[in-house]
Amino acid sequence: MEKDGIALNATGWSAGFVKGEWIVNDITLTVPKGKLVAILGPNGAGKTTLLKSIALQTKYHTGDLTIDSTDIGGLSVAERSKYVAYVASGAGRCDMTVLSYVLTGRTAYRSLFALNETDENKALALKAIESTNITALRHRKMSTLSDGQMQLAVAARALAQSPRLLLLDEPTSNLDLKNQQELLSILHRMTRQTNMSVIMILHDINLAAVWADMCAVIRDGRIVSFGETETVLAEETLEKAFGIPFHSFYDEYHHKKIFIS
Amino acid sequence: MQTRHTHKYATALTITTNVLFLLLVSYLYFSTGDNGLTLSQLLGSDSISDVQRVIAIEIRLPRLLAAVAAGAILAHSGVIMQSLFRNPMVEPYTMGISGGAVCGVALAFILGLVAAFGSWALVLAAAAGAVLSVLLVLILRRAVGFDINATLLCGIMISFIASAVTTVLLSLDTHENMTQVVAWTIGSFDNVNPHLARPLAVISLLLVVLSPFIGNMLNVLSLGDDEARSVGLDVNKVSITFFILSSVLSSFVVAVSGVIAFVGMVVPHIATYFYGSDRRITLSGAALLGALILSATDLLAKTIIAPRELPVGALTAVVGGICFIILAVRWRKME
Numbered sequence: 164m165e166k167d168g169i170a171l172n173a174t175g176w177s178a179g180f181v182k183g184e185w186i187v188n189d190i191t192l193t194v195p196k197g198k199l200v201a202i203l204g205p206n207g208a209g210k211t212t213l214l215k216s217i218a219l220q221t222k223y224h225t226g227d228l229t230i231d232s233t234d235i236g237g238l239s240v241a242e243r244s245k246y247v248a249y250v251a252s253g254a255g256r257c258d259m260t261v262l263s264y265v266l267t268g269r270t271a272y273r274s275l276f277a278l279n280e281t282d283e284n285k286a287l288a289l290k291a292i293e294s295t296n297i298t299a300l301r302h303r304k305m306s307t308l309s310d311g312q313m314q315l316a317v318a319a320r321a322l323a324q325s326p327r328l329l330l331l332d333e334p335t336s337n338l339d340l341k342n343q344q345e346l347l348s349i350l351h352r353m354t355r356q357t358n359m360s361v362i363m364i365l366h367d368i369n370l371a372a373v374w375a376d377m378c379a380v381i382r383d384g385r386i387v388s389f390g391e392t393e394t395v396l397a398e399e400t401l402e403k404a405f406g407i408p409f410h411s412f413y414d415e416y417h418h419k420k421i422f423i424s
Numbered sequence: 425m426q427t428r429h430t431h432k433y434a435t436a437l438t439i440t441t442n443v444l445f446l447l448l449v450s451y452l453y454f455s456t457g458d459n460g461l462t463l464s465q466l467l468g469s470d471s472i473s474d475v476q477r478v479i480a481i482e483i484r485l486p487r488l489l490a491a492v493a494a495g496a497i498l499a500h501s502g503v504i505m506q507s508l509f510r511n512p513m514v515e516p517y518t519m520g521i522s523g524g525a526v527c528g529v530a531l532a533f534i535l536g537l538v539a540a541f542g543s544w545a546l547v548l549a550a551a552a553g554a555v556l557s558v559l560l561v562l563i564l565r566r567a568v569g570f571d572i573n574a575t576l577l578c579g580i581m582i583s584f585i586a587s588a589v590t591t592v593l594l595s596l597d598t599h600e601n602m603t604q605v606v607a608w609t610i611g612s613f614d615n616v617n618p619h620l621a622r623p624l625a626v627i628s629l630l631l632v633v634l635s636p637f638i639g640n641m642l643n644v645l646s647l648g649d650d651e652a653r654s655v656g657l658d659v660n661k662v663s664i665t666f667f668i669l670s671s672v673l674s675s676f677v678v679a680v681s682g683v684i685a686f687v688g689m690v691v692p693h694i695a696t697y698f699y700g701s702d703r704r705i706t707l708s709g710a711a712l713l714g715a716l717i718l719s720a721t722d723l724l725a726k727t728i729i730a731p732r733e734l735p736v737g738a739l740t741a742v743v744g745g746i747c748f749i750i751l752a753v754r755w756r757k758m759e
Binding site: 215240241242249251254257259264276277 | 636639640644652659662702704
């Protein structure tokens with residue numbers, strides 16, 4: 164993977180056709196490599212549809228979309244998974260062990276009929292588990308993990324898959340404050356270390372303010388504002404998207420603008 | 425916390441126990457009933473009368489092979505279908521596959537295909553009926569928006585319609601054909617065709633040996649379609665291939681023995697209990713367990729009211745039907 168470059172380029176992108184209207188309507192979005200991007204917006208704005216459509220997991224979509232300068236529409240499902248991974252909210256509920264679950268991230272990198280994992284895949288999975296600090300949990304069943312631990316395992320699986328672009332639907336929902344911070348710091352570090360870009364849907368504007376490099380604010384399937392977090396997050400933008408007044412103050416510890424509604 | 429090694433030993437122990445019980449049931453097949461063989465006769469140290477030999481080789485062996493193979497294949501199909509559709513009640517019978525196969529069998533008799541081409545025409549006709557059911561299920565599944573509960577209901581309805589169509593077809597035809605085909609609607613291993621029982625046994629053995637190699641795909645599929653696709657599994661291709669293959673295999677069972685309901689639904693749950701949820705092991709494990717359970721049930725069916733016998737399909741239908749209701753209640757709670 165080139166160090167610099169564009170992770171995602173979507174032009175005139177529409178997705179999710181319901182009752183004669185596009186849920187995501189004519190969006191244009193450019194995300195450079197190695198960025199942590201937050202998508203913000205009210206319920207029903209089309210955030211999930213946008214995320215799923217970038218992984219081409221929606222039934223209907225139209226427009227131009229490239230990931231790492233590649234039109235993934237022409238790729239096989241296996242090849243596509245090396246470019247983009249979509250993780251739905253609530254992913255990871257299964258009866259596998261953490262290690263087996265993380266190893267499913269290597270599906271595209273081994274024979275479908277293989278009985279055992281290659282040593283390389285095992286090593287990469289263990290490395291991913293280590294970098295999300297869940298080494299001690301690796302033989303536990305996924306179904307016995309707490310929400311926070313499960314989300315870390317999901318992140319490890321995504322890391323093992325090593326796509327160019329990782330799409331996370333509400334990864335911090337159901338997490339307590341400490342787990343939210345831990346997950347976001349791991350995602351932040353992942354983007355820095357691997358040059359992968361992460362686009363995630365967040366509901367907490369201040370988590371975005373503190374951790375995200377870039378933000379996209381969405382309403383009614385269209386982009387209200389997109390760019391560097393400091394530029395995008397402003398009272399007027401948020402008021403326009405959510406329809407309620409916002410106030411901000413300066414957080415001296417993070418050196419960021421923090422919002423309350 | 426279990427270590428990897430004790431886990432391996434536990435699996436080996438389960439397999440050994442399973443196979444030992446299967447050998448025991450096999451022995452009982454030959455030793456019970458008129459002209460039964462003693463252990464020393466079976467092992468070849470005592471001589472066997474001609475009558476005993478004919479009964480053992482031409483009646484009891486094919487019956488045993490058919491029961492063992494049918495149990496293995498049905499349980500295997502059950503694990504596959506339950507993994508594909510992520511529902512505990514899915515199996516060849518509840519998805520209407522067995523019903524479609526019986527319809528094919530009835531048509532083969534009526535059109536004179538069996539008389540003209542022999543018993544393999546039966547197998548092909550059953551497979552054709554099963555594939556038709558598969559296509560119907562897939563189309564209806566799309567129509568109901570991939571909702572598995574609605575799909576399951578459609579499958580059960582296909583099963584009812586197929587059985588009604590079979591009855592209509594038969595009432596238009598000769599009495600001989602009717603009595604013959606009615607035997608297929610409730611399965612039994614009495615009078616199985618030895619020429620079909622042997623290949624069926626070979627197939628079931630292959631399933632046990634080869635299944636670990638497809639286990640990983642099913643493990644990934646158990647994550648759900650979206651997640652499986654996201655990690656790079658071509659979900660549509662894989663599920664349709666497995667669905668058709670296991671439906672055709674279970675239609676072979678129908679061609680040999682008739683409809684044996686609910687074995688494919690119940691055994692996977694028992695197999696998961698004993699063999700765990702890793703499909704690389706559970707697929708073969710379920711096949712072994714299905715072989716044991718169905719052959720033991722058949723042994724019961726043929727001895728419990730001797731000299732008469734119960735059709736084994738009726739026994740599994742009663743026990744399995746109750747299990748279906750229990751699962752349906754538990755599944756509602758889980759959802």
